[in-house]
Amino acid sequence: MTFVHQEVWHWQIATYLFLGGLGGATFAISAVLHLFEGCDRKMLSVAVMSSIFFLVVGTIFLLADMLQPLKAIYALTNPRSWIFWGVVFINFYFIAAIAYVIPLLEEWPKLEPIIRKIPQLILGLLERYNNLAALGGSAAGFLVAIYTGLLISAAPAINFWNTPALPLLFVISGFSTGAAFLLLLSTFSKNEAAYKISAKLEQLDAVLIVTELIILGAYFNFAMFLPTGARASAEYLFQSPLFIGGFFVAGLLVPLAIETYSIFFGGHHHAEKKSSMPILVASSLVLFGGYLLRMYVLKAGMFQFPW
Amino acid sequence: MARYGMVMDMRTCVGCQACMAACSAENQTPFWSDKFRTHVEDKEQGSFPDVRRVLLPRLCMHCENTPCLSACPTGATHMNDDGIVLVNSDRCIGCYACCIACPYDARYAYNGEDVKHGHELYGETVMHEVPHVDKCTFCVHRLADKLEPACASTCPTHSRIFGDLDDKSSEAHKLATSGKAHPLNEGLGTSPKVFYIPS
Ligand code: SF4
Ligand code: SF4
Numbered sequence: 062m063t064f065v066h067q068e069v070w071h072w073q074i075a076t077y078l079f080l081g082g083l084g085g086a087t088f089a090i091s092a093v094l095h096l097f098e099g100c101d102r103k104m105l106s107v108a109v110m111s112s113i114f115f116l117v118v119g120t121i122f123l124l125a126d127m128l129q130p131l132k133a134i135y136a137l138t139n140p141r142s143w144i145f146w147g148v149v150f151i152n153f154y155f156i157a158a159i160a161y162v163i164p165l166l167e168e169w170p171k172l173e174p175i176i177r178k179i180p181q182l183i184l185g186l187l188e189r190y191n192n193l194a195a196l197g198g199s200a201a202g203f204l205v206a207i208y209t210g211l212l213i214s215a216a217p218a219i220n221f222w223n224t225p226a227l228p229l230l231f232v233i234s235g236f237s238t239g240a241a242f243l244l245l246l247s248t249f250s251k252n253e254a255a256y257k258i259s260a261k262l263e264q265l266d267a268v269l270i271v272t273e274l275i276i277l278g279a280y281f282n283f284a285m286f287l288p289t290g291a292r293a294s295a296e297y298l299f300q301s302p303l304f305i306g307g308f309f310v311a312g313l314l315v316p317l318a319i320e321t322y323s324i325f326f327g328g329h330h331h332a333e334k335k336s337s338m339p340i341l342v343a344s345s346l347v348l349f350g351g352y353l354l355r356m357y358v359l360k361a362g363m364f365q366f367p368w
Numbered sequence: 369m370a371r372y373g374m375v376m377d378m379r380t381c382v383g384c385q386a387c388m389a390a391c392s393a394e395n396q397t398p399f400w401s402d403k404f405r406t407h408v409e410d411k412e413q414g415s416f417p418d419v420r421r422v423l424l425p426r427l428c429m430h431c432e433n434t435p436c437l438s439a440c441p442t443g444a445t446h447m448n449d450d451g452i453v454l455v456n457s458d459r460c461i462g463c464y465a466c467c468i469a470c471p472y473d474a475r476y477a478y479n480g481e482d483v484k485h486g487h488e489l490y491g492e493t494v495m496h497e498v499p500h501v502d503k504c505t506f507c508v509h510r511l512a513d514k515l516e517p518a519c520a521s522t523c524p525t526h527s528r529i530f531g532d533l534d535d536k537s538s539e540a541h542k543l544a545t546s547g548k549a550h551p552l553n554e555g556l557g558t559s560p561k562v563f564y565i566p567s
Contacts, residue, residue, distance in 0.1 A: 065473070069464045128462020128479060128499040135442035135459055144441035144465055217435050217556050218471030366473055367552040368409040368424045 064293045067219060067362040073126040075356040078209040080119030081151075082235025083242060083351065085209075087112035088158055089202030090239050090265070092195040094258060101252040106165035108246055109198075112239075113158050116151065116205070143215050147208045154201035161194035163187050206235035209355075219362045221294035226280040227358070233276060234351050237269035241316070241347035248337035259340065260324075266347065267320040270313055277309075290365035297361050304357045312350015316343035370450045370532040372506055373561035374520065375543040376425050381527040381567075383408050383423040387519035391427075394507060394518035396495045398482040405474075405504040406519055422567060425527065427519070428453060428474035428504035429551065429560030436503075439469035444500070451561060452506050460500035467501060471556055478502040506530070533561060 091108045094100040124130035136148050163179065164187050166172045176184070187194070210228030217223055240262050247259035284295035298304045319339050327339075391406050392399045406427040413422045430453050437445045437453065444460035447453050455466075457478075467475045480499045487494050496502070507517035515521065520530040531540030543549050549563035 067468065069467045126464075128477060128501070129460065132442075132459070132461045135444070135461055136463070137441070138443040138459075139438075139441050141438045142441035142465065143439070144463060148441070212465075213468070215435075215439055215465070216468045217558070218553075219468065362468075364471070364473065366471075368411060368426065 063366045063368060064290050064363045065366060066360070067364055070126075070213070070359050070362075072356060072359075073122045075352070075359045077119045077123040077126075078213070078231070078355040078359075079238070079352045080115040080122070081209040082206045082231055082355075083238045083348070084112040084115035084119060085154065085202040085205030086232075086236040086239025087115070087202070087242050088154065088161075088239075089199040089206065090236065090243055090262075092161065092199035092202065094243075094261075095195045096192060096199075098258060098261065099254070100258050101250055101255045102165050103168045104246055104250045104252065104255050104258075106162055106168055108243055109158055109162040109165065111242070111246075112202070113155065113162070116154065116158075120151065143208065143212045147205075147212060150201060150204040150208050154198070154205050157194055157198035157201045160187055161191065161198050164191050202239075203232070206239075207232040209235065213359070213362070216362070218290070218364045218366070220289045220291035220365055221284060222358070222362055224280070224283065224291075226276060226283065230273065230276045230280060231355075233269055233273045234354055237266055237273060238348050238351035240266040240269060241344035241351075244340055245344040245348075248340050263320050263324055263340070266343075267317060267324060270317045270320070270347070274313060274317075290363040294361040294363050297363070298357055301357060301360075303353060308350045308353040308357065311346050312353060313347075316346045316350070319343040371534040371561065372450050372452055372511070373430065373531070373533040373540055373544060373563065374427075374506075374517075375529040375540050375549050375563045375565065377525075377527045377529065377543075377565045378422065378424060378567040379565060380525040381408070381423040381425055382525055383410055384524065386522050386524060387425060387528060390518040390522035391504075394510075395505070396486055396490055397502065398478060398485065400485055400489075401482055403476045403478075403482070403502075405502065407473075424564070425519075426472065426474075426552075427562065428470075429472050429558065429562045430504075430506065432559035432561060433557055435469040435471065435558060436466035436475065439465040441465065448508070450508075450511075452508055453503070454505055454508065455501060455503060457496065457498055457500035457502075462499055462501060464501065471553060471558060472560070475501050475503045 087108055091105050095105055136144050139145055166176055207228050210231030213222050214227045244259055244262045247255045281295050284291040320343055323339055385408050387406055388404050397405050409424040411422045413420050434453055442459050442461055444456045445466055478496050478500055483496055483499050486496050516530050520528040529540050529543055531538035533541050533544055535541055544563045549565045551560035551563055
């Protein structure tokens with residue numbers, strides 16, 4: 062038996078996985094906020110535009126890593142492959158995100174000349190079905206986020222990846238980065254409503270981090286249990302200072318501590334606006350941790366060969 | 369329609385790597401980048417003083433239950449009527465999903481650099497004209513001419529026994545069903561068509 066580090070997918074794919082999770086979750090959470098909370102439309106438009114940007118950049122990284130990116134359309138051939146579904150989900154996502162965000166852009170007077178070029182009929186329809194686009198978008202965002210985990214879990218000989226815990230971990234971590242990004246945005250919004258939303262987002266992110274910790278516990282417990290490649294991968298991660306210090310401590314525990322403190326003692330309900338510095342730090346750390354997680358999960362992928 | 373497979377007799381393999389050279393010459397695999405379709409693993413087994421050397425020749429197992437094929441989004445990876453798993457290089461986008469899915473390290477990237485080098489080396493007779501993921505084909509082009517795969521026909525110790533596993537009179541069928549030979553990592557459920565007689 063030999064354990065060999067996979068040498069196929071590197072930081073480019075980690076970047077794609079990170080941006081896919083972040084972009085998918087940012088849109089999904091924004092859409093849910095829109096539907097159930099009623100949120101500052103300006104902030105939502107920035108959030109959704111950024112999430113589209115994340116996914117575009119992520120897709121560029123993915124394509125750049127291929128041998129023949131110009132033939133990428135062929136990927137819509139075999140529905141047994143996760144990549145097939147990834148392409149479907151991402152396209153569904155782009156359609157929903159663009160349909161959703163166009164009416165929101167009317168909030169920006171500078172963009173008006175561009176928006177006015179769109180035929181009134183289409184604009185009317187988009188306006189009318191804005192909630193539907195938000196609903197579709199939240200599904201699409203979720204699918205894109207979970208897909209990043211499904212993609213790499215289809216590896217029978219990489220035990221550390223070949224488990225349903227991985228898509229779960231990636232989707233929760235993706236939503237945590239999405240919530241952190243929105244939290245970051247909300248600190249720049251001067252709107253009163255954004256202020257309330259930021260309290261909600263903080264709670265959401267804290268709950269997601271706790272969930273992530275529980276999944277991580279179960280995941281590593283599984284990995285350490287049998288003398289397989291999964292154990293070798295877990296041991297590798299335990300010995301990586303950047304994984305422990307960067308992802309686990311700085312990317313999970315520290316932001317959780319900051320958010321918990323802020324939830325219980327931060328005084329969201331007081332009239333005066335509290336300092337946004339801790340939120341900025343906590344959100345940036347969550348984003349940084351999310352990237353490290355994907356980077357290290359890829360690095361730790363080890364084939365278990367029978368010779 | 370056949371069901372081609374191979375039996376590896378580890379009792380007789382001497383690790384000369386003639387199979388690797390033959391394959392490389394036959395299929396223009398990028399030996400200059402140290403990439404091969406077939407390898408010979410040279411391993412130590414046991415712990416002192418009870419140690420021995422094990423030689424294990426390996427290639428694509430042409431799995432019947434094929435993880436690389438399921439992972440391939442483009443249909444570039446496919447199985448022909450004789451059970452041989454092939455890559456259509458014109459359709460391959462080089463996404464590497466198959467390389468991640470293959471449990472037997474049977475695939476590698478024939479990348480742009482390799483293609484360029486191949487053109488310089490082989491000129492008009494070049495076989496790999498576009499970048500793609502490459503793997504063993506059981507020398508499907510030779511089979512069409514009723515020839516064995518290059519590795520099997522070159523092996524000086526007859527350690528690679530190739531044949532139709534469905535043909536009861538073939539040596540490969542007899543050995544594969546003798547109870548002496550087993551596939552690698554059977555537990556994965558990939559149903560490989562390459563069998564090993566342990567040394
Ligand atoms: S050994 Fe690998 S490349 Fe060959 S058929 Fe099986 S999974 Fe595919
Ligand atoms: S690299 Fe080529 S053969 Fe492999 S999964 Fe992608 S498209 Fe299919």
